[in-house]
Amino acid sequence: MSNHHISIPKSTLLTFSNSGNFNYLDLNDNTIHAGQASSYNTGKDYYPESTEAYLDSKIETKIGRLRKKLNSDREKVFYSDDTKQLVYPINKINRYDHNQLQEVVAFIFAQWLRTETLRNIIKGNSVLSNIIPDEYYQQYFNYNLKGNVEHAKNVKELHLNNLANTHNAIPSIIPTICESSFLLNSTHFFSFGDWVIFVLSPYTCICFVPKRYEKYENEPVMIFDDTTRNTLIKHSVQFEIKYGDGRLIGHKPQLLKAKDIKSDLMSELIKSGQ
Numbered sequence: 001m002s003n004h005h006i007s008i009p010k011s012t013l014l015t016f017s018n019s020g021n022f023n024y025l026d027l028n029d030n031t032i033h034a035g036q037a038s039s040y041n042t043g044k045d046y047y048p049e050s051t052e053a054y055l056d057s058k059i060e061t062k063i064g065r066l067r068k069k070l071n072s073d074r075e076k077v078f079y080s081d082d083t084k085q086l087v088y089p090i091n092k093i094n095r096y097d098h099n100q101l102q103e104v105v106a107f108i109f110a111q112w113l114r115t116e117t118l119r120n121i122i123k124g125n126s127v128l129s130n131i132i133p134d135e136y137y138q139q140y141f142n143y144n145l146k147g148n149v150e151h152a153k154n155v156k157e158l159h160l161n162n163l164a165n166t167h168n169a170i171p172s173i174i175p176t177i178c179e180s181s182f183l184l185n186s187t188h189f190f191s192f193g194d195w196v197i198f199v200l201s202p203y204t205c206i207c208f209v210p211k212r213y214e215k216y217e218n219e220p221v222m223i224f225d226d227t228t229r230n231t232l233i234k235h236s237v238q239f240e241i242k243y244g245d246g247r248l249i250g251h252k253p254q255l256l257k258a259k260d261i262k263s264d265l266m267s268e269l270i271k272s273g274q
Contacts, residue, residue: 003039004046007186008249009060013037015067015201016184016249025255027237027246027262032255041186063107063200070173070204077175077223086175086225104169104198104206107188167196167208172222174203180229183236183250183258190239192232202251233258237265 005013013035016022020037047055080087174180181202189198196208207222224232237258240248248258 002045002049002052003042004044004052006041006043006046008041008184008188009055010037011060011064012184012188012200013040013249016251022249023252023255024247024249025258025262027240027248030259030262032252032259035249059107063104066104066171067200067204070171070200073171073221074173074176074203077173077177079177086223104200167210168213170207170209170222172197172205172207172224174224176203178224178226179253180224180226180232181251181254183233183248183254185236185240185248186245187243190236192235197232229254230257230261234261234265237262241265 013022014020014037017037022035022037022040023032024035025032077086079085174182182197182199182205184199184202189196191197194210198206198208200206205224233254236248240246241262248255250258
């Protein structure tokens with residue numbers, strides 16, 4: 001029997017861990033717990049072996065290469081001594097080609113196919129439901145997608161075409177000089193206004209930016225700095241409270257901050273009567 005990771009691959013969990021151990025914030029009781037990359041949210045023989053092989057070789061391995069490239073590019077971002085602003089040598093950071101970003105989209109779709117819970121999360125979020133129309137799910141999920149790789153590929157192609165019409169996918173990093181980091185939830189991504197941020201590691205993500213933000217179309221990378229930390233954490237917490245399974249994985253300082261923000265959000269909701 002094999003122990004399969006249901007929604008978050010072990011390779012992603014390892015990026016948030018120390019020797020395979022990590023922490024997560026349970027938003028249900030606002031407490032921080034320990035987890036292990038090898039056993040977090042797993043099920044015995046949850047997927048057919050053919051699906052496991054497809055996810056590993058065609059999806060997760062390629063995502064790992066992109067994550068490694070993004071982590072390497074973090075080293076190229078620095079502070080300008082003159083302006084005290086974040087700068088980066090644009091000519092030294094390789095542009096991410098369309099095929100690389102397609103792999104990220106394919107990974108998102110693989111996540112969507114993993115569990116019906118994600119379908120309900122997407123349906124409840126106007127931004128995500130525009131990117132992943134529910135009719136795709138209705139049309140294909142009734143097939144045995146867990147064991148039918150070809151149907152999964154067909155749905156992925158539909159999704160790629162739809163996403164390409166509405167959003168630009170921009171690789172994004174938090175520089176090594178910053179103390180902030182992203183949090184990870186059960187879906188890998190969260191909405192940030194009308195953007196969707198897909199987390200790859202504590203310091204790297206892909207931003208799906210609506211095409212009306214044309215100034216970002218030709219940028220090879222976007223940079224998040226420490227000033228975005230509280231806002232990103234707040235949106236992560238709000239997303240999980242409303243749509244997710246109530247757990248956020250991350251570094252301890254960011255989880256403690258998220259814990260405080262969650263308490264503040266609950267106080268606001270109580271005061272407003274919601």
